[in-house]
Amino acid sequence: MRAIRLSVTALLPAAVAFLALGLPLAHVIFGFGQGAKDASFVGGALMALAIGLVPFTVQYICLRAFYALEDTKTTFFLQCA
Secondary structure, rough: OHHHHHHHHHHHHHHHHHHHHHHHHHHHHHHHHHHHHOOOOHHHHHHHHHHHHHHHHHHHHHHHHHHOOOOOOHHHHHHHO
16 A cells, blocks of 8 residues: 555656646647657547556556465456456
């Protein structure tokens, strides 16, 4: 639980920032030159990443904890879900 709380504390503000600032950040960084028209796609990808960042991290930490406890049956069912 400590690792989950620590990771959520660090990643939740980053996920909110990606969700809110994904498009403007992508236009600032990638909005110049030959690939400028694709900057909105990069911003959309950042916003999609923000939605799954925290749940994926929590799931990954739980998998590692069950592997450390040598409980592979639970990790199998978590992966199926």
